[in-house]
Amino acid sequence: MRIEKRLHDSRLMVYLSPLLALLLTLVSGALLFALLGRPPLASLYTFFIAPISDLYGLSELAVKVTPLLLCAIGLTLCFKAKIWNIGAEGQFVFGALIGGAVTLQLADSEGFWVLPTIILSGAAAGLAWAGIAALLLTRFNANEILTTIMLNYIAVNLLLWAVHGPLKDPDGLNFPESALFASQTLLPVLFEDYRVSIALFIALFMLIVIWVVLTRTLLGFQLRVMGENQNAARFAGFKGKTLVWLLLCFSGAMAGVAAISETNGPVGQLIPTLSLGYGYAAIIVVFMGRMHPLGILLASCLLGLTYLGGEMAQIDQGLPKSITGLFQGMLLFYLLACDLLISYRLVSSSHTKTATIDSAN
Amino acid sequence: MDISLIENILFAMVRTGTPLLLVALGAMMSERSGVLNLGQEGMILVGAACGFIAAYAGGSLGLGVIAAVAAGVAVSLIFAFIALTLISNQVATGLALTIFGTGLSAFLGAAYVGQTVTGFAPLAIPLLSDIPLIGKALFAQDALVYLSFILFAAVFVVMRYTRLGLIIRAVGENPDVAHALGYKVLLVRYCAVMFGGGMAGLAGAYLSLAYTPMWSEGIAAGRGWIALALVVFASWRTERILLGAWLFGFASILHLLLQGYGYEISPNLLAMLPYVVTILVLVMMMYRQKNQGLFAPRSLGQPYHPLK
Numbered sequence: 020m021r022i023e024k025r026l027h028d029s030r031l032m033v034y035l036s037p038l039l040a041l042l043l044t045l046v047s048g049a050l051l052f053a054l055l056g057r058p059p060l061a062s063l064y065t066f067f068i069a070p071i072s073d074l075y076g077l078s079e080l081a082v083k084v085t086p087l088l089l090c091a092i093g094l095t096l097c098f099k100a101k102i103w104n105i106g107a108e109g110q111f112v113f114g115a116l117i118g119g120a121v122t123l124q125l126a127d128s129e130g131f132w133v134l135p136t137i138i139l140s141g142a143a144a145g146l147a148w149a150g151i152a153a154l155l156l157t158r159f160n161a162n163e164i165l166t167t168i169m170l171n172y173i174a175v176n177l178l179l180w181a182v183h184g185p186l187k188d189p190d191g192l193n194f195p196e197s198a199l200f201a202s203q204t205l206l207p208v209l210f211e212d213y214r215v216s217i218a219l220f221i222a223l224f225m226l227i228v229i230w231v232v233l234t235r236t237l238l239g240f241q242l243r244v245m246g247e248n249q250n251a252a253r254f255a256g257f258k259g260k261t262l263v264w265l266l267l268c269f270s271g272a273m274a275g276v277a278a279i280s281e282t283n284g285p286v287g288q289l290i291p292t293l294s295l296g297y298g299y300a301a302i303i304v305v306f307m308g309r310m311h312p313l314g315i316l317l318a319s320c321l322l323g324l325t326y327l328g329g330e331m332a333q334i335d336q337g338l339p340k341s342i343t344g345l346f347q348g349m350l351l352f353y354l355l356a357c358d359l360l361i362s363y364r365l366v367s368s369s370h371t372k373t374a375t376i377d378s379a380n
Numbered sequence: 381m382d383i384s385l386i387e388n389i390l391f392a393m394v395r396t397g398t399p400l401l402l403v404a405l406g407a408m409m410s411e412r413s414g415v416l417n418l419g420q421e422g423m424i425l426v427g428a429a430c431g432f433i434a435a436y437a438g439g440s441l442g443l444g445v446i447a448a449v450a451a452g453v454a455v456s457l458i459f460a461f462i463a464l465t466l467i468s469n470q471v472a473t474g475l476a477l478t479i480f481g482t483g484l485s486a487f488l489g490a491a492y493v494g495q496t497v498t499g500f501a502p503l504a505i506p507l508l509s510d511i512p513l514i515g516k517a518l519f520a521q522d523a524l525v526y527l528s529f530i531l532f533a534a535v536f537v538v539m540r541y542t543r544l545g546l547i548i549r550a551v552g553e554n555p556d557v558a559h560a561l562g563y564k565v566l567l568v569r570y571c572a573v574m575f576g577g578g579m580a581g582l583a584g585a586y587l588s589l590a591y592t593p594m595w596s597e598g599i600a601a602g603r604g605w606i607a608l609a610l611v612v613f614a615s616w617r618t619e620r621i622l623l624g625a626w627l628f629g630f631a632s633i634l635h636l637l638l639q640g641y642g643y644e645i646s647p648n649l650l651a652m653l654p655y656v657v658t659i660l661v662l663v664m665m666m667y668r669q670k671n672q673g674l675f676a677p678r679s680l681g682q683p684y685h686p687l688k
Contacts, residue, residue: 022467022685044492059432103471161662162556164418171601176655180648306472339490341597342520344483344632351476352458355468363467 022359023366027148030162033359037307037314037379039355041321041358046058057336065335066328066346076327078213082285086111086294088222089300091308092229093270093314099233100242101308102266106152106167107274108298109174110145114275115282117144119197119289120186122282126201136343137281138221146268148174153267156317157260163267171298182289197289206283218280225273230312240268274298295326296344303351322347340344383512385640390517392636397629398521398528399424399583399591402612403607404621405535406579411611412539412553413572416681418474419459420580421604423483427452427584429485435497444497445585447526452581453574455481460573464566467683482598489595499593500524502508524586531579536618548572552677555684565684579627580604602655613665615675624661630659 049059049068070076097104098140117140125133151170155161179195188198206216233239245262277297282289300322307322308315329343403420410417433462435444455477456588458509463473500522508519518529538544552567559565587599614620635650 024685059650061494105475136419155659155663160666161659162612162666165605165612165662166659168605169609169659172605172655173652176648179651180646182645183648241461296482302475303479339487341486341490343485344479345487346483348476348480348483351472352462352480355473355476356466358468359466 020365021368022363025362025364028361029364032357033309036357036360037309037354040350040355041355043357044346047277047353048346051345052174057338058339062332064335065331069335070324070327077214078210078215079247079327080320080323081219082214083091083326084319085219085222085280085284086277087304087310087319087322088226088298088299088316089218089273089280090255090298091304091319092222092225092312093273094301094305095308095310095312095315096229096232096242097266097270099246100262100266101246102263103164104149104152104167104270104343105302106149106165106298107270107277107301108294108296109167109273110148110271111254111278111298112171112178113148114141114145114271114278115289115293116174116181116186117141118202118279119282120181122200123186123197126198126208129178129203134249134283136277137204137283141275141282142272143275145271145273145278147271149267149271150264153264156267166231170282178289178290178293181337182291186289188288195291199288200283201258204283205287214285216280216284218276218284220278221276225276226312226316231277232331233312238265253351295359300325300347302353306351306354321350325350335340357363364368387453387513387516389516389630389633389637393437393626393629393635394517395591395629396527397625397630398525398629399586399603400467400607400610400628401528401532401622402579402583402586403604404529404610404625405618406576407607407610408614408616408621409433409535409539409548409579410569410572410576411680412552412677413548413569414555414677414679414682414684415460415463415569415573416470417456417459417463417477417573417576418471418476418608419456419477420576420607421600421602422478422485423452423455423577423580424481424584424587424600424604425485425598426455426481426488427581428588428599429489429492429595429622430583431581431585432495432497432588433488433492436492436495436629441497441500441589444589445582448585448589449578450581452577452584455484456573456577457570458579459683460493460570463683465570465571469473470681470683474553478604486597487664488596492595493597494594496594497589500590515590522590524582524590528586529584531582532618532622539618549677551678555679555682557654565683572618583607606654606658612676613661615665616677628654628657 043064049063052062053059071080094104095105118137120180121140124135127139134303148170152163152167155166156163174295181197182197186197188196188197206218208214208216209219244261280291286293301330304315304318304322308318325346327338333340334343381540405426407417407420427448431444431448434447435441438444457476459473462468463470502520504520509515547563548568551563551565555565583603584600588595610621610624610628613624632654634653635645635647638645
């Protein structure tokens with residue numbers, strides 16, 4: 020077998036690759052379950068089907084999809100322009116921290132302005148956190164991968180400090196947690212008895228917004244060009260730095276809103292383990308979703324499902340919940356491997372005409 | 381400040397800097413060959429988990445170290461296969477390795493949380509460890525710290541004085557020319573990535589068997605990323621990596637010093653220090669160099685396919 024470059028990238032493989040990756044992940048998952056002495060097919064069913072086999076399960080999926088999708092919406096724009104914002108996690112956590120602090124301040128406030136204030140404060144905090152990375156990148160040329168990762172760790176430690184210190188529930192049992200948020204500061208749920216909140220609508224609305232931006236505006240064109248050819252972008256006079264600021268800040272704001280969807284939604288307080296790695300999982304969502312709005316919607320459902328599946332595997336099979344991370348990692352690995360087939364094809368060696376060149380490597 | 385306090389600070393500095401030194405040496409080697417592996421954090425974690433499990437189950441620290449190194453190499457091979465053979469985006473593949481490694485280590489280690497082993501104990505070298513000031517820091521450490529010294533020396537010699545070092549650098553600077561000269565670019569890169577995997581695995585073993593002899597989820601605490609920054613800080617030069625690792629070690633133990641002087645600062649805020657220092661260092665370096673390309677290997681992160 021030999022790898023040969025295609026004349027043109029295969030559009031078919033662009034869309035087939037995620038499905039192939041999912042298939043390979045399922046096969047590997049079955050093998051893994053077999054290795055662990057569990058019935059493979061039944062375990063896969065527990066992981067991928069059982070969690071969403073009823074209405075409540077589906078609504079729980081929507082609960083997981085909300086923060087994933089919001090983070091992925093911001094990251095999609097960044098990644099399209101090849102700005103590697105790995106900091107959605109930190110922007111999420113900082114958004115939660117500030118949004119949580121504001122929420123606690125507004126515990127006794129009533130009025131239509133309370134919720135918008137909280138959501139905007141979360142967005143502003145996420146924006147500010149991403150803004151640090153934007154400043155470091157544009158002003159000091161500091162690699163955004165490393166700075167955003169460092170900011171993730173800093174944000175997590177800030178949250179830990181806050182829930183151990185200033186924001187700790189004074190009436191609690193000395194647990195590192197904030198007080199429970201007052202009911203009027205929580206995002207309204209869409210249906211009674213289900214946890215999915217209006218934040219889902221915000222996410223879907225923003226999804227449409229970036230769809231329009233990407234396909235119908237000059238900005239979308241600019242960031243596509245910038246991602247594909249930095250020099251061409253500069254030649255065409257696009258303001259690279261402005262775009263970096265804009266994309267990072269937007270992405271941070273989205274992560275901040277994602278945080279509010281969790282803290283003022285299903286969680287209802289600040290706790291040390293607020294984010295279950297949504298910021299990192301959103302990276303996989305963006306790649307799986309091919310940086311396309313519809314794609315990331317589907318991919319965030321899949322990634323959301325890995326969280327539910329992990330919980331289910333823990334309850335049902337006594338497996339560690341961290342199996343979620345294992346599946347997520349496999350998914351991305353397989354996707355990147357399958358993406359080879361977009362620009363290259365596999366040729367069996369007997370057909371080769373250039374075997375001499377091939378044998379050199 | 382009395383002598384024994386300084387001795388203790390230097391001792392802790394070297395101890396804390398050791399995992400960074402190991403990872404950064406491995407990352408530097410792979411970057412010198414032109415491969416940017418952002419999966420260091422994941423490889424450390426898998427190494428730490430496997431090392432701990434092997435040492436716990438097998439009852440031998442040596443076995444733990446071997447298992448950790450083997451595990452690090454094994455997961456680095458997944459990266460190498462996808463990034464090199466399948467010509468994927470190295471940034472994304474490295475991230476995938478970190479996500480995968482974080483998940484795998486948490487999964488494997490879940491049953492071992494809260495268990496302890498008797499970790500590596502300090503082995504004071506007679507006479508040398510009595511040298512004032514630096515004796516304790518350099519010659520009263522545990523076996524893995526000494527091993528890190530040896531590995532540092534080995535990498536230094538290989539990179540500076542040997543043909544092998546020259547080949548690695550040639551492959552990283554200009555793979556086409558290296559290929560034309562008859563060197564197997566992908567083979568060199570595979571080996572460099574595996575070396576990085578082994579070093580990260582060893583660093584993991586150091587964390588879970590010597591530094592804090594236990595397993596806890598996310599025990600690497602960003603060290604893989606700090607080490608990557610360290611390589612930039614060191615301008616891909618071996619001797620500066622040693623300096624940088626110990627400097628970062630010092631930044632990480634500053635809180636001990638502050639506590640020693642009676643300052644009451646939240647441990648969570650102090651825990652932010654190494655990350656803040658990393659950002660500051662990155663800013664400083666980039667600001668000074670303006671053009672990072674002067675120091676980074678020319679083909680860093682570029683996929684290589686001989687038939688392009």
